[in-house]
Amino acid sequence: MITFAFYLFAVLITGLFLVTVMSKNVLYAMTSLAAGMVLISGLFFILGADFLGVVQLIVYVGAVMAVYAFAMMFFDLSRDVEERHDKPWLIFLLGGGIALTLVVMFAAPIMGEAVHALYPPVAGATNPQAVGLVLFTKYLLPFEVASVMLLVAMIAGIILAGKKMEISLSAMDEDILPDTKENA
């Protein structure tokens, strides 16, 4: 049953991400990306990692939603996008190389025999507890560094976007609006 579920999810995910890469229609590409991300959480559920599965769901549902917002700004959704390929062989080489490296990296622990878990799961801990234990002992420093990085990114975003934050465009009178348009 679990094997069947795994292959079902694997085929669906691969197919959906192929659509993401191949499709010329922005809507199809984005939607298959979102659906593939949701299905990946299914793989976590199969493995019994409920917490990670839900985190995958929540994080990527939000992240892909933000990508949709950009697609809305940059593309005409009712038309196909014409892509430019100057050097198709270069794309093929780089993409293939990265894919091969990843496969070798993830296959190595399966082939190797000297690999063993340094931090085996704590008995009796529920899913979120187990994640929390590792995160706040072994990986405390990377975790904190990552959060500081996100804070820096957030402050930078606010500074870049917030130059005219005190002015509300929708609260303005109509005749003032062209003035702000010139500055933009």
Next chain:
Amino acid sequence: MMEVTYLGVIIKAILILAIISAIAGFGTYIERKVLAFMQRRLGPMNVGPYGLLQIAADGIKLFTKEDFIPQNANKLIFMVAPIITAATAFIALSAVPVFPDFTIFGIFVPSIAADVNIGILFVLGMMAAGLYGPLLAGMSQANKWGLIGAARTAAQFISYEVVTGLSLLAPIMMVGSLSLIDFNHYNETHPWMVFMQPLAFVLFLIAGFAETNRTPFDLLENEAEIIAGYATEYSGMRWGMFFIGEYANMITVAVLASIIFLGGYTDLWFIPGWLAIILKIAFMFFLMLWVRASWPHVRPDQFMWLAWKVLMPLAVINVVITGIVIMV
């Protein structure tokens, strides 16, 4: 503790599906009646006694109406979008405990269809995924009102998801579990969460109104500004599916608020647990209609201002204070 059988889970799933879709249909009638009485009108009166058969009339209309697809629309996405809203709304309900455990014809029916130990996150995640319905609907229909609706969906979702998560974080810290059943048991031994976390309750309600697209915040389909927003080009049953999804989400928020903040399905004085939770859910549902009758729409910029400058800082402060109190 009795063993959970497949049959019990199936019975529970059928119960949820039947009850919720019936309530979702009936909810439209209740909404019209409550709004009408609050505005000193009568509401639907012509079809059946007190207009009770209005639901049947509406249902027949929805089913027989032409299923219209605009010429330039992306047909596949346009057709899939309403299904996403309806399906995710019901999937979210599968992880919500509604009644206490009970036994029917010797079959043990658990309080929850899928007892995942991260229930609360699962429900929130599924409700979040449900907003892909309005988003895709608005983007696929080649209509500028729809596109504005979709843009508002993205903004609303990204802003208010933060508030929902942060407002629930403080109760989660106090209970120390993500399972909704643990939340219910916590209320058995402690005073209701609403008395200990009143701020979190108010924040969760406001964010819940925004996530279910209820009136003070229904910018996605604000008919005074953008025709019908994401639903402009929809008709017939596809439009109905958006509606069923919205009502199911309202019920999910009502159940979540009842279980996390209002004591859940524990027995209350002389009222048995199953009746207590029905009363609580009904009250929360009524509250949503009450608010709709009382408050006007907000402007989109006020809406964003509310999320990022008021609600989110309040939620963060609430989490920090709760953390300090737990530590000390």
